[in-house]
Amino acid sequence: MDFTLSTEQEILRESVRSFAEKEIKPVAAELDRKEEFSYETMQKMGELGLFGIFVSEAYGGQGMDYLSYIIATEEIARIDGSHAATVAAENSLGIGPIYYFGNENQKRKYLPKLCSGEALWGFGLTEPNAGSDAANTATRAVLDGDQWVINGSKTFITNASTRISAGVTVLCRTGALDDGRNELSCILVESGTPGYHAKEMHDKMMWRGSNTSELYFEDCRVPQESLLGTRGHGFHQMMQTLDGGRLSIGGMGLGGAQGCFDMALKYSREREQFGRPISNFQINAFKLADMAVEIECARLLLYKACWLRDNDLPFSKEAAMAKLYCSEVMHRCANHAVQLHGGYGLMKDYDVERFYRDQKLLEIGEGTSEIQRIVIARHIGVRCL
Ligand code: COS
Numbered sequence: 001m002d003f004t005l006s007t008e009q010e011i012l013r014e015s016v017r018s019f020a021e022k023e024i025k026p027v028a029a030e031l032d033r034k035e036e037f038s039y040e041t042m043q044k045m046g047e048l049g050l051f052g053i054f055v056s057e058a059y060g061g062q063g064m065d066y067l068s069y070i071i072a073t074e075e076i077a078r079i080d081g082s083h084a085a086t087v088a089a090e091n092s093l094g095i096g097p098i099y100y101f102g103n104e105n106q107k108r109k110y111l112p113k114l115c116s117g118e119a120l121w122g123f124g125l126t127e128p129n130a131g132s133d134a135a136n137t138a139t140r141a142v143l144d145g146d147q148w149v150i151n152g153s154k155t156f157i158t159n160a161s162t163r164i165s166a167g168v169t170v171l172c173r174t175g176a177l178d179d180g181r182n183e184l185s186c187i188l189v190e191s192g193t194p195g196y197h198a199k200e201m202h203d204k205m206m207w208r209g210s211n212t213s214e215l216y217f218e219d220c221r222v223p224q225e226s227l228l229g230t231r232g233h234g235f236h237q238m239m240q241t242l243d244g245g246r247l248s249i250g251g252m253g254l255g256g257a258q259g260c261f262d263m264a265l266k267y268s269r270e271r272e273q274f275g276r277p278i279s280n281f282q283i284n285a286f287k288l289a290d291m292a293v294e295i296e297c298a299r300l301l302l303y304k305a306c307w308l309r310d311n312d313l314p315f316s317k318e319a320a321m322a323k324l325y326c327s328e329v330m331h332r333c334a335n336h337a338v339q340l341h342g343g344y345g346l347m348k349d350y351d352v353e354r355f356y357r358d359q360k361l362l363e364i365g366e367g368t369s370e371i372q373r374i375v376i377a378r379h380i381g382v383r384c385l
Helices: 005-036 038-049 066-077 081-101 104-116 232-271 284-311 316-346 351-362 370-381
Strands: 121-125 140-144 147-157 163-178 182-190 196-200 212-223
Touching: 005 038, 005 066, 005 081, 038 182, 066 081, 066 163, 066 232, 066 284, 081 104, 081 121, 081 147, 081 163, 081 232, 081 351, 104 121, 104 163, 121 147, 121 212, 121 232, 140 351, 147 163, 147 182, 147 370, 163 232, 182 212, 182 232, 232 284, 232 316, 232 351, 284 316, 316 351, 316 370
Parallel strands: 121 163, 140 163
Antiparallel strands: 140 147, 147 212, 163 182, 196 212
């Protein structure tokens, strides 16, 4: 078994790490405080090649493997969850569906701009009454001549209401199946289409530097050719996309946990109480040791899931495991890191305070921890829901 990363992956890790330290770290706390999306760092991330990492060069991507993309996400998350959210949502949820299910015209039209970071694209799955029960989509699309007419709404959609948001992939009911279930299809809707409105959501606890939106469709008409892939395949497309997206949430959990560990180790070596560094108290040393073990396990689990994907092997179960475990590891690491910082960990002057808030999203977004356990249970032969 060879655990060595390739030279390209090592170089990517180093360059993303140094970019995140230099360009994101100095602005992350302020963006979080102001709840502001940064177009400046967005542009710089585009120039660095952080979008379309796994997309072929023919469409403007970097032509690297999925593990490389996850390593990049991990390194951004080590410094800031909001920027990692922008990167992860754009790559796996924005670009992913168009790249994997789009026709040649759609790929040529949208991917180059999305891969350069000039434009963002949303993933319109969640609705006010269709969260964990994603198939319960109420948004409808009816074919009228050669146009789809869309009515409904979506919520908690990342990257959909910035001034560079170019559009969104929307899961819609397009009919009924013989067995009574809904026929669900994905439709691409461009920003600026009459009847489509994206409204930014505010007052978030976490990921305050990333863009989150509610989407409204009122008799929104798009050409029939805006259908993504095959009619009726929308739910499968969304679920397959989430398998990949869950790996990137795993990357965010792993990177965030590493960031918490790095801050906790540094602080507890410097902070002295009772005449010695607090890291020298066994109770604290054991916390740091436990964090190191869990981060190592998380990395092995996540990288193995990426390896399965990169080798075209089934990986849904492992993606759910990695997403579940990495987010829960970050939860525990953020908790330990704040505890080790004592009163200072509760202050916004210290980045651990932001990490403690940002980690919570990972146990909820792209399928809650409970949903991951359902997916895993089904894979190990237990039918539950
Ligand atoms: N890849 C491809 N297809 C999949 C799939 C996957 N990972 N998971 C399920 N499907 C398919 C099934 O094969 C089934 O296909 P058929 O209708 O052809 O038989 C169909 O999708 C329905 O699957 P299932 O019966 O398992 O659906 P359920 O409604 O029971 O729920 C869960 C499945 C709960 C796992 C799903 O709704 C889910 O993941 N919910 C969470 C949604 C989520 O993560 N939201 C967050 C979005 S933030 S971007």
